[in-house]
Amino acid sequence: xxxxxxxxxxxxxxxxxxxxxxxxxxxxxxxxxxxxxxxxxxxxxxxxxxxxxxxxxxxxxxxxxxxxxxxxxxxx
Amino acid sequence: xxxxxxxxxxxxxxxxxxxxxxxxxxxxxxxxxxxxxxxxxxxxxxxxxxxxxxxxxxxxxxxxxxxxxxxxxxxxxxxxxxxxxxxxxxxxxxxxxxxxxxxxxxxxxxxxxxxxxxxxxxxxxxxxxxxxxxxxxxxxxxxxxxxxxxxxxxxxxxxxxxxxxxxxxxxxxxxxxxxxxxxxxxxxxxxxxxxxxxxxxxxxxxxxxxxxxxxxxxxxxxxxxxxxxxxxxxxxxxxxxxxxxxxxxxxxxxxxxxxxxxxxxxxxxxxxxxxxxxxxxxxxxxxxxxxxxxxxxxxxxxxxxxxxxxxxxxxxxxxxxxxxxxxxxxxxxxxxxxxxxxxxxxxxxxxxxxxxxxxxxxxxxxxxxxxxxxxxxxxxxxxxxxxxxxxxxxxxxxxxxxxxxxxxxxxxxxxxxxxxxxxxxxxxxxxxxxxxxxxxxxxxxxxxxxxxxxxxxxxxxxxxxxxxxxxxxxxxxxxxxxxxxxxxxxxxxxxxxxxxxxxxxxxxxxxxxxxxxxxxxxxxxxxxx
Numbered sequence: 242x243x244x245x246x247x248x249x250x251x252x253x254x255x256x257x258x259x260x261x262x263x264x265x266x267x268x269x270x271x272x273x274x275x276x277x278x279x280x281x282x283x284x285x286x287x288x289x290x291x292x293x294x295x296x297x298x299x300x301x302x303x304x305x306x307x308x309x310x311x312x313x314x315x316x317x
Numbered sequence: 318x319x320x321x322x323x324x325x326x327x328x329x330x331x332x333x334x335x336x337x338x339x340x341x342x343x344x345x346x347x348x349x350x351x352x353x354x355x356x357x358x359x360x361x362x363x364x365x366x367x368x369x370x371x372x373x374x375x376x377x378x379x380x381x382x383x384x385x386x387x388x389x390x391x392x393x394x395x396x397x398x399x400x401x402x403x404x405x406x407x408x409x410x411x412x413x414x415x416x417x418x419x420x421x422x423x424x425x426x427x428x429x430x431x432x433x434x435x436x437x438x439x440x441x442x443x444x445x446x447x448x449x450x451x452x453x454x455x456x457x458x459x460x461x462x463x464x465x466x467x468x469x470x471x472x473x474x475x476x477x478x479x480x481x482x483x484x485x486x487x488x489x490x491x492x493x494x495x496x497x498x499x500x501x502x503x504x505x506x507x508x509x510x511x512x513x514x515x516x517x518x519x520x521x522x523x524x525x526x527x528x529x530x531x532x533x534x535x536x537x538x539x540x541x542x543x544x545x546x547x548x549x550x551x552x553x554x555x556x557x558x559x560x561x562x563x564x565x566x567x568x569x570x571x572x573x574x575x576x577x578x579x580x581x582x583x584x585x586x587x588x589x590x591x592x593x594x595x596x597x598x599x600x601x602x603x604x605x606x607x608x609x610x611x612x613x614x615x616x617x618x619x620x621x622x623x624x625x626x627x628x629x630x631x632x633x634x635x636x637x638x639x640x641x642x643x644x645x646x647x648x649x650x651x652x653x654x655x656x657x658x659x660x661x662x663x664x665x666x667x668x669x670x671x672x673x674x675x676x677x678x679x680x681x682x683x684x685x686x687x688x689x690x691x692x693x694x695x696x697x698x699x700x701x702x703x704x705x706x707x708x709x710x711x712x713x714x715x716x717x718x719x720x721x722x723x724x725x726x727x728x729x730x731x732x733x734x735x736x737x738x739x740x741x742x743x744x745x746x747x748x749x750x751x752x753x754x755x756x757x758x759x760x761x762x763x764x765x766x767x768x769x770x771x772x773x774x775x776x777x778x779x780x781x782x783x784x785x786x787x788x789x790x791x792x793x794x795x796x797x798x799x800x801x802x803x804x805x806x807x808x809x810x811x812x813x814x815x816x817x818x819x820x821x822x823x824x825x826x827x828x829x830x831x832x833x834x835x836x837x838x839x840x841x842x843x844x845x846x
Contacts, residue, residue: 268621272632273702276640276666280649289646292638293482 242307248281249303258303265297275300282306288313318358320505320591321544328355329595333530336599341522348496348519348599355501356464363463366433367499370426374473375487375494377422378480381415382487419481423474430470433460438683465504467680471630473498476512478634485513493520500601502592506585508606508626515603523600533598535804538822539794540590545830547583547787551576552831553775559743562753567760570753572771574736577743579788582611585624609795614727616697616734627680631673640669667699674698681742686750690741697734783829 249258252274256264264270270278278300279290288310299309318325332351336344356364388411392404399407437457444454476497479485488494496519497512523529558565558573565573589606596603606625613619620628639645645665653661671692678691712718737754744750765771772778797803807818 271617272636273666273670275637276669277662279641280646280662280665283646284650289643290641292633292641293484295633295637295641296484 242303244285245282245303245307245310248278248285252277262302264303265301270300278306282310286310286314318355320588321541321549333598337523337525337530341524344522345493345496345520348500348601349492352496352499352501352504356499356504359464360461362461363466366429366463366466367469367504368495369429370470370473371495371498372491373422373425374477374498375491377418378477378487379489380418381477381481384411384415384418385483387411415481419477422477426470426474430466433462433466435679435683436460465506468507468509469498469504471509471627472503475509475630475634479512488512488516496520500596502595503603506588506592507624508589508592508604509630510604510626515601518600518602521600526600529600530598532804533594533596535819536594536597537591538594538819538826540587540592540594541826541830542787542822543583543587543590543791545826547784547791548580548587549831550776550780550787551580551583551784553780554771555580557774562744562749566753566756567762568757568765569762570740571736571757571760572766573743573753574740578611578732578736578739581739581742583791609798611732611735612728612795613731614724615701615731616694617701619731619735620694620698627677631677635676636669636673639672640665645669663702666702670695670699684745686741686745686747689747690738693738693741697738787829 246258249256253269256269258264261267261269275295279295283289290309290313294309294313299305318328328351332347336347339347353364356367388408391407392399437459440455440457447454476485480487488497493516497510497515500515500519503510555573555577558569559577586607593603593605604626608622608625610619610623613622645668648668649661649665652664655661656664674691674695675688676691677694678688681687681690740750740753741747744753771781776784794803797806800806807815810818
């Protein structure tokens with residue numbers, strides 16, 4: 242989780258990602274951020290986030306995103 | 318059948334009457350029949366295209382779903398006998414089958430769209446190259462464009478991709494799916510709807526509710542006001558100015574692009590108001606397509622508020638798949654190692670965006686001016702992205718710059734930028750657009766703004782007064798809309814106020830609509846896309 246928070250904080254240093262639950266709905270993360278995140282996460286966690294996984298529910302919070310990463314790691 | 322024709326009003330009135338007289342379980346069948354009649358009236362031959370798209374997508378979606386179900390059943394039955402690698406290999410094998418159905422169907426349906434919409438564009442470009450070698454031109458085919466093909470193809474293709482991704486169950490009934498593809502209020506200019514959202518109310522039975530019907534009709538009335546009072550009035554001046562670049566340039570070009578931008582807003586949002594209003598009167602909920610787009614403070618924000626259904630379609634079905642593809646991930650790694658962390662991180666985003674904006678441009682029309690329009694949007698968005706740290710530093714140094722004055726400046730700046738970009742819609746010849754834009758910067762004819770020359774553009778003083786009042790009303794409604802539904806706000810008012818508002822609006826459309834002897838309602842701008 243710390244690695245993920247580090248990636249997110251690099252993207253938006255002014256946001257407290259441990260508490261925010263509506264990152265997509267509140268337009269904190271836009272489509273450009275998501276694409277950057279996918280590449281960063283791919284590098285850091287060695288998983289591939291495919292287009293079908295890019296839904297608000299998976300990106301609305303750091304917790305949800307981390308759950309997605311774990312799910313992908315389990316599938317790999 | 319134009320939304321602004323008497324025939325359409327009669328068609329809608331008869332449909333509403335029959336719809337609420339029918340037993341609820343048959344209502345969607347009436348909508349299907351009405352949609353097919355509406356489509357046939359637009360050109361009987363075109364029904365073949367929409368049927369081909371509907372049937373192919375419906376069948377491919379069922380096959381994809383059947384394959385996914387078969388995969389689950391097989392894995393369940395062999396969960397103890399197959400090891401991890403065996404399961405993975407089986408999944409990959411089945412996925413390849415599903416992908417073949419998806420790819421085949423996409424090639425067919427996007428191929429139909431490509432052939433009917435882009436063949437002449439391709440031939441014209443080939444002819445341009447042949448001309449360099451003094452070879453004779455190939456004849457253009459002049460294929461007629463089936464009604465709404467860009468919209469219904471995208472709607473159907475989006476559904477198929479959702480089924481492939483497993484986020485949408487396939488629809489078993491062909492007639493029900495055909496209704497989703499051909500639902501007549503949407504078929505001409507969208508919004509490009511998602512099956513999951515639209516089907517919730519499209520097939521459900523709806524008991525008659527006077528309030529729902531009234532709210533739908535109110536929304537339609539507001540759409541007719543925008544279309545008939547504003548768009549179809551201002552179009553006279555737009556046509557005169559943009560019809561002769563030699564006579565009308567300089568300050569005229571600025572007037573022309575601002576007027577066209579007002580026309581485009583009134584025309585497209587008015588048309589969508591009619592679409593959403595009629596659907597609402599039928600009990601069908603259609604997603605919103607605009608959120609006060611001209612109040613945007615940046616181009617990026619504008620594209621979150623304008624033609625939302627198209628933008629989200631390109632984001633979900635082009636931008637994300639391209640940017641998350643294996644090829645793009647490889648490119649991301651390559652660009653990081655080659656150009657360093659900062660540049661390498663942004664390059665894949667920019668390349669993916671380029672693909673999206675090229676596609677968005679060519680979706681709007683088979684012509685280079687639309688492609689240039691798309692790529693200019695892309696370039697401005699990417700430059701803004703690069704300048705983001707600079708803006709952040711500026712705002713950190715000048716915290717007061719976020720006030721009302723700054724916001725108004727940002728809104729005005731964005732509006733002017735949109736006016737400039739919209740000019741690329743107007744001329745197939747990009748040179749004409751560049752000439753018009755350049756002429757504003759060197760203009761010496763600013764006197765036309767006050768010397769009466771604007772009264773020579775097919776609009777009288779009364780027309781300008783009506784336009785000024787109507788634009789002020791649209792602005793007021795947009796401002797009120799920030800506090801929630803304007804119709805809901807009006808509904809809370811006393812009966813006398815509501816009566817004055819709605820009958821007043823009805824009279825305004827009746828008296829101020831751009832009719833007259835020989836009146837021919839203009840085609841909606843987005844119909845041609």
